Amino acid sequence: MAQARAKIILAGEHAVVYGHPAIAQPIDLEVRIHAIKSLEPGLVFLNPKMDPQHKSDSLFAQVQPKLVSLFGDRVEKLVFEIDSDIPGGCGLGSSAALSVGLIRAALEHFGESGSPEEIALMALELEKIFHGNPSGVDHTVIAHEDLIWFQNGQVEKINAYRPLKFSIMMASPHAGTRAVVEAVRQRRLQDEVAVNKIFSGISEIVFSMRSQIEQGNLREMGLLMNRNQRLLKQLGVSTPELDQLCEQAIQNGALGAKLTGAGGGGCVIALFAE
């Protein structure tokens, strides 16, 4: 049985699509996938928690041919049983976990293995089906299973000085990462200067966040998360519900809080002291 964990983005979402860095880490929710020999190939979902955006048959129909192009005709004799704990449309990387999990399940079935880099490269081909033009941060952090710095396809492990304790709060699901990323693209077409300024601000936050993580300055990290949230709000990807969850978290003692992933709904992460 192969597995792939969900992820959170600590800082840098959206700007990362335009070549800026982001920081992400895996969390303890997973998808489990079992590849079984079969006469009819296919994907079988054992529970209904998958992302509504993935439920589109036309997207799923593209997965099998893509797997054939990656693994050859031998995958035509496989059915993938998928059991996911990762809620969809919540910015936790459900499609990226599905992509990495399918690659791992196929490799496992054929008695083969791959490095995180090789798995990420193959998973990107599946992730493109769901996301169109992903930055790659989601499937990369899931393939590496570590706290990472990601920029333009390059990945570096970050050594945190102390454990980072996040609470994750869920708002209503969003309309799909693809739709939110497209809305940002449209906004940038209308006002490139303003949107680029937001991206530069986010980028600065990501650089500072890395130093604070490495030095263990949780209070500074919290303040950076709050700043990142304000910029995501300016970008138009937060919602009143997400803003309210951030405020509640701060009132309840969080050092900082922000939406994670695409926004437009989904989840808020809040950092607490040890």
Ligand code: PMV
């Ligand atoms: O909502 P998620 O988990 O798919 O995160 C998307 C992160 C974005 O930066 C908004 C998109 C991307 O491709 O990096």
